[in-house]
Amino acid sequence: MQLSGKVAIVTGASTGLGRAIAGRYAAEGAAVVVADINDPEPAVAEILEAGGVAVGQRVDVASEDQVTAMVAEVISRFGQIDVLVNNAAVSASLKQQPFEDIDLHEWRKVMDVNVLGVFLCIRAVTPSMRARRSGSIINIGSGTAIKALPRLTHYVASKAAVHVMTRSLARELGVDNITINAIAPGYFLTEGNLGNPEFLALQRDIAVQNRSIPRDAYPDDLTGAAVFFAGDQSRFITGQILPVDGGSV
Numbered sequence: 001m002q003l004s005g006k007v008a009i010v011t012g013a014s015t016g017l018g019r020a021i022a023g024r025y026a027a028e029g030a031a032v033v034v035a036d037i038n039d040p041e042p043a044v045a046e047i048l049e050a051g052g053v054a055v056g057q058r059v060d061v062a063s064e065d066q067v068t069a070m071v072a073e074v075i076s077r078f079g080q081i082d083v084l085v086n087n088a089a090v091s092a093s094l095k096q097q098p099f100e101d102i103d104l105h106e107w108r109k110v111m112d113v114n115v116l117g118v119f120l121c122i123r124a125v126t127p128s129m130r131a132r133r134s135g136s137i138i139n140i141g142s143g144t145a146i147k148a149l150p151r152l153t154h155y156v157a158s159k160a161a162v163h164v165m166t167r168s169l170a171r172e173l174g175v176d177n178i179t180i181n182a183i184a185p186g187y188f189l190t191e192g193n194l195g196n197p198e199f200l201a202l203q204r205d206i207a208v209q210n211r212s213i214p215r216d217a218y219p220d221d222l223t224g225a226a227v228f229f230a231g232d233q234s235r236f237i238t239g240q241i242l243p244v245d246g247g248s249v
């Protein structure tokens with residue numbers, strides 16, 4: 001129970017890596033807010049059935065008003081926010097393509113959700129974290145931004161922005177005892193990736209071959225790092241980007 005007494009918001013937690021993180025946080029004793037643009041209730045029900053504490057919040061992280069309202073609701077319900085995991089992103093649905101072919105609408109959507117959304121959520125939670133001089137922010141970046149995966153330029157650029165925001169905000173938030181770190185996952189077999197057969201065929205075998213631990217990665221492989229950055233064991237670690245990829249980077 002490494003997160004007993006903590007309140008954690010996990011964005012994009014209806015499915016995939018976010019759902020696994022939310023479930024593990026609840027199992028570690030946190031009260032979890034499952035925040036997603038899609039129905040959060042099945043993920044909430046799963047946590048409640050396992051004996052955990054969770055509530056759902058419908059939110060578009062790219063909407064300033066919705067993010068502000070979500071944070072106000074969480075504070076009125078729980079009185080505090082200890083952990084924010086910025087996991088929501090446009091990712092699994094994207095098609096690899098030459099950079100000249102990327103549609104500008106899609107480019108802006110990726111930047112809105114993956115970069116502006118992270119900024120808005122951080123900006124909304126920090127006043128209450130600052131007031132309590134305590135908080136852990138975990139951004140989900142990507143190994144693609146370290147390795148420079150081609151043919152997904154908007155996504156890779158958005159995740160590089162997340163990594164650099166993590167480092168620069170660490171220098172702004174540390175004075176108030178707030179840590180901010182990023183996890184850079186490798187290629188995981190989430191529902192979203194399994195539902196994108198074209199990308200799966202391109203990435204799965206290459207990802208496994210490039211790993212020091214040459215096997216597929218599943219959402220449960222990521223949750224330990226997310227618990228570490230949310231808990232007291234990492235209280236003097238900030239501004240770091242941790243690849244969780246079986247030793248690929």
Ligand SMILES: NC(=O)c1ccc[n+]([C@@H]2O[C@H](COP(=O)([O-])OP(=O)(O)OC[C@H]3O[C@@H](n4cnc5c(N)ncnc54)[C@H](O)[C@@H]3O)[C@@H](O)[C@H]2O)c1
Nearest residue numbers: 012015016017037060061087088089091092142187188192
């Ligand atoms: N799965 C991987 O292999 C992998 C690898 C590297 C990085 N990542 C990153 O990990 C995170 C989770 O990945 P995943 O594969 O589970 O993704 P996913 O696409 O399966 O799930 C993303 C979740 O975010 C939600 N979401 C999307 N837009 C939103 C918005 N505007 N507001 C609120 N919620 C929104 C979706 O509804 C969904 O529940 C993402 O940040 C992704 O970029 C994933």
